[in-house]
Amino acid sequence: MNRDNRGKREPRDNRGRRDYRPARNDNRNRENRETRIPEEEKTPSADRLEGRNSVLEALKAGREINKIWVLDTAGKPDPILSRILDGAQKKKIPVVRTKREALDRMSETHNHQGVIAAVASHEYVSIDDMIAKVTGEGRYPFFVVLDELKDAYNLGSILRIADAAGVDGVIIPKHRSIGLDSVVAKASAGAIEYVPVARVTNIAATLRELKEKHGFWVFGTDAEGQTDYDKADYKGSIAIVIGSEGEGMREIVRKECDFLLSIPMAGNVNSLNAAVAAGVVIYEAVKGRRG
Numbered sequence: 001m002n003r004d005n006r007g008k009r010e011p012r013d014n015r016g017r018r019d020y021r022p023a024r025n026d027n028r029n030r031e032n033r034e035t036r037i038p039e040e041e042k043t044p045s046a047d048r049l050e051g052r053n054s055v056l057e058a059l060k061a062g063r064e065i066n067k068i069w070v071l072d073t074a075g076k077p078d079p080i081l082s083r084i085l086d087g088a089q090k091k092k093i094p095v096v097r098t099k100r101e102a103l104d105r106m107s108e109t110h111n112h113q114g115v116i117a118a119v120a121s122h123e124y125v126s127i128d129d130m131i132a133k134v135t136g137e138g139r140y141p142f143f144v145v146l147d148e149l150k151d152a153y154n155l156g157s158i159l160r161i162a163d164a165a166g167v168d169g170v171i172i173p174k175h176r177s178i179g180l181d182s183v184v185a186k187a188s189a190g191a192i193e194y195v196p197v198a199r200v201t202n203i204a205a206t207l208r209e210l211k212e213k214h215g216f217w218v219f220g221t222d223a224e225g226q227t228d229y230d231k232a233d234y235k236g237s238i239a240i241v242i243g244s245e246g247e248g249m250r251e252i253v254r255k256e257c258d259f260l261l262s263i264p265m266a267g268n269v270n271s272l273n274a275a276v277a278a279g280v281v282i283y284e285a286v287k288g289r290r291g
Contacts, residue, residue, distance in 0.1 A: 048118055052115050054185050054188075056190070060193075069098050071100055124199045126198060131214055142285065142286075143240070144278065144282065145203060146244075148173060149177055150177065156184045159184070170197045171203070207256040216237045218241065221240070221260075222243070224262065232261055
């Protein structure tokens with residue numbers, strides 16, 4: 001595919017007292033107190049990380065962690081857990097050793113691996129800040145835009161791909177889309193701590209602003225696209241749009257794309273998982289930008 005004016009597109013426009021009640025002599029008092037956890041810790045929360053890699057990467061990245069719960073077991077902890085405990089000690093983060101039943105009740109992912117951390121809410125960044133950081137380094141920005149992606153594991157996988165490929169930022173919508181919760185954090189294997197994510201009200205309007213104000217070229221992935229993904233010119237400031245699972249890109253978003261990319265399919269299945277498709281196109285773009 002040929003494209004005029006390769007590179008940067010010229011902008012088109014410029015608590016208190018507790019009531020005392022005597023203990024009741026019934027079966028409820030036979031529960032092991034160590035397995036009890038406060039009611040607020042039983043409530044699902046997006047402000048938690050689960051799994052050893054997720055918690056370790058959050059510590060390494062300097063994420064604010066309020067408390068860490070770890071499985072109370074005999075014997076020496078494994079290397080990753082040892083690093084978590086050492087990091088928590090250095091940062092003076094409270095560590096609570098508890099039984100598996102308590103962790104299971106707290107867990108949203110059902111795969112906590114013996115570690116759950118209470119963290120400050122994950123902060124989203126602004127698109128302007130993402131652009132300023134990249135241009136300040138003398139580079140053209142490379143963003144991935146997700147149009148109403150709803151599966152936490154797809155988002156986590158895409159964040160992992162974005163981190164590995166060197167993508168400068170991911171943009172997601174505020175509504176009808178998965179956000180940065182504990183399941184996404186677990187699926188990203190820690191990448192959520194390193195990939196900037198912006199959350200916007202209107203994806204189509206955001207794409208239009210990227211084009212008109214910042215000179216971006218926008219590539220949409222679409223089964224009916226007329227340009228093979230490996231024939232596109234990915235130079236300059238670019239945004240690659242990945243549609244939602246099943247429905248793909250919405251028409252209003254498709255209209256804001258400069259180019260629609262397709263991935264040739266030779267098998268019997270006529271589509272790829274959103275994260276797999278994203279990986280294919282993202283790495284082809286990385287290859288093209290290096291050439």
